[in-house]
Amino acid sequence: MxxxxxxxxxxxxxxxxxxxxxxxxxxxxxxxxxxxxxxxxxxxxxxxxxxxxxxxxxxxxxxxxxxxxxxxxxxxxxxxxxxxxxxxxxxxxxxxxxxxxxxxxxxxxxxxxxxxxxxxxAPDTFFGAGLQTCRKLIDDGWIGEPVAATAFMVCHGHESWHPDPEFYYQVGGGPMFDMGPYYLTALISLIGPIKRVTASARITFPERTITSQPKYGTKIKVETPTHIAGVMDFENGAVGTIITSFDVWSANLPRIEIYGSEGSLSVPDPNTFGGPVLIRRQGASEWSEIPLTHGYADNSRGIGVADMAYALLSGRPHRANGEMAYHVLDVMQGFLDASQSGSHYILSSSCSRPEPLPLGLRDGLLDE
The missing domain is CATH 3.40.50.720 (NAD(P)-binding Rossmann-like Domain)
Structure with a gap:
C-alpha cells in the first residue's frame, strides 16, 4: 500500500x-x-x-x-x-x-x-463502532422515520483536570464549541443537515479558578457562554433539542436519543468510539442492546486522517470533510447568534451525510 x-x-x-x-x-x-x-x-x-x-x-x-x-x-x-x-x-x-x-x-x-x-x-468519532451501528439501524429502518432527537453534554468544566484550561473559556471555546462538534456531527451523520436553529445562552460564573496542576489557583475570566440550550430543525423535518453546559455539577441525562416513527434509539457517548447501543421498538416492553456491527470500538482518533488519505489517493469523497465541519461551525455560531438576537437563525450552509463505513473491515484499513 x-x-x-x-x-x-x-x-x-x-x-x-x-x-x-x-x-x-x-x-x-x-x-x-x-x-x-x-x-x-x-x-x-x-x-x-x-x-x-x-x-x-x-x-x-x-x-x-x-x-x-x-x-x-x-x-x-x-x-x-x-x-x-x-x-x-x-x-x-x-x-x-x-x-x-x-x-x-x-x-x-x-x-x-x-x-x-x-x-x-475532527471529530471522527462517528466512524466508531457505536455510531456506525446506530447509522446502520437507522438506514435499515429499525426505528422508522426519525422525527425528533435529544442531545445532552453537561458537566462543570475542565479547570479541575486539564493542565492548561484557559482556552475553554475564551471565544471559540465554551461547551458548545468544545463538545458541541461531537454531538452535532453525530446527529448530522445519523439524521442529516440542519436548516434552522434557535437557542438561549448564558455565562453563569464570570470567573473560574483552576484547581489542576501546574496552574493551581489561577483565575480565568469567562468570555463565552457556558450554558447553551438549543433547538434544531433538520432538513428532513426532524426536530432536535441540545443542551451543552459547563455549569452543571451533576445530571442524570442520556447522551443522544433519536425518536422514530416506529421506535427509539439510545446512542452512545459521541466523544467515544464504542457502545452501548440500545433500541426499543414499537410494542417492546424494554430496551434491548444491539451488538456492534462495525470495528473501531476503541479510541481510534486519527481515523478521519486515514480516511482522507484514502480519498487523496482514490479521488472518492472523505467522510470527516470541511463542508460538514463548516456546517457544524455555522450551527454552533447560529445558536449564539439566535440567543443574542432573540430569533431563529436560518443556516447559510448545508452538507451531505457522510457515507457509512463498509462492514467487515480489518483493523487498520478503511476501504474494502
Whole structure:
C-alpha cells in the first residue's frame, strides 16, 4: 500500500493518541514530522513515538514530502495554521472546531477549493463502532422515520483536570464549541443537515479558578457562554433539542436519543468510539442492546486522517470533510447568534451525510 506522509502541528494533550494511531495503526499513513511552538515538546513526542523529525512549524510546512498537515493547535490558532498549510500546498486535517468564526472557516474552504486541496476536520468519532451501528439501524429502518432527537453534554468544566484550561473559556471555546462538534456531527451523520436553529445562552460564573496542576489557583475570566440550550430543525423535518453546559455539577441525562416513527434509539457517548447501543421498538416492553456491527470500538482518533488519505489517493469523497465541519461551525455560531438576537437563525450552509463505513473491515484499513 502506498503511504501518505503526515506532519503533525501541535504536540499538546490530544497529540498522543493521534501520533499513536497515525504512526502505528493505520497502514496508509506515515508520520514523518511533528512540530510545536515549544520545540522541546515536539522533540519529546518524536522520541516517544519514533517520529523521524521534530521541528518548527515553518520547517514542517516547508517539507516537500508531507501530503497532509494534521493541525492540533488550540482553537484560536486553527484558521491561521490551516491557511498557512494550504498556502504551502498541503492538504489539512484540523482538530475541532474548524475555526472560531464563520469567516475564518469559509476562508479555509475557499483557499482549499482554489488550490485543489482537501480539508478534513475532527471529530471522527462517528466512524466508531457505536455510531456506525446506530447509522446502520437507522438506514435499515429499525426505528422508522426519525422525527425528533435529544442531545445532552453537561458537566462543570475542565479547570479541575486539564493542565492548561484557559482556552475553554475564551471565544471559540465554551461547551458548545468544545463538545458541541461531537454531538452535532453525530446527529448530522445519523439524521442529516440542519436548516434552522434557535437557542438561549448564558455565562453563569464570570470567573473560574483552576484547581489542576501546574496552574493551581489561577483565575480565568469567562468570555463565552457556558450554558447553551438549543433547538434544531433538520432538513428532513426532524426536530432536535441540545443542551451543552459547563455549569452543571451533576445530571442524570442520556447522551443522544433519536425518536422514530416506529421506535427509539439510545446512542452512545459521541466523544467515544464504542457502545452501548440500545433500541426499543414499537410494542417492546424494554430496551434491548444491539451488538456492534462495525470495528473501531476503541479510541481510534486519527481515523478521519486515514480516511482522507484514502480519498487523496482514490479521488472518492472523505467522510470527516470541511463542508460538514463548516456546517457544524455555522450551527454552533447560529445558536449564539439566535440567543443574542432573540430569533431563529436560518443556516447559510448545508452538507451531505457522510457515507457509512463498509462492514467487515480489518483493523487498520478503511476501504474494502
Amino acid at each position: 502506498k503511504k501518505v506522509k503526515v506532519g503533525i502541528v501541535g504536540c499538546g494533550n490530544i497529540s498522543g493518541i493521534y501520533l499513536k494511531n497515525c504512526s502505528q495503526r493505520f497502514e496508509i499513513l506515515e508520520v514523518v514530522a511533528c512540530a510545536d511552538l515549544i520545540l522541546e515538546r515536539a522533540q519529546a513526542r518524536a522520541k516517544e513515538f519514533n517520529i523521524p523529525k521534530a521541528c518548527s512549524v515553518e520547517e514542517l510546512l516547508a517539507d516537500p514530502e508531507i501530503d497532509i498537515v494534521v493541525n492540533l493547535t488550540v482553537p484560536k490558532a486553527h484558521a491561521q495554521v490551516c491557511i498557512a498549510a494550504l498556502e504551502a500546498g498541503k492538504n489539512v486535517y484540523v482538530e475541532k472546531p474548524l475555526a472560531i468564526t464563520r469567516e475564518e472557516g469559509k476562508r479555509i474552504l475557499d483557499i482549499a477549493k482554489a488550490k485543489g486541496l482537501l480539508v478534513g476536520c
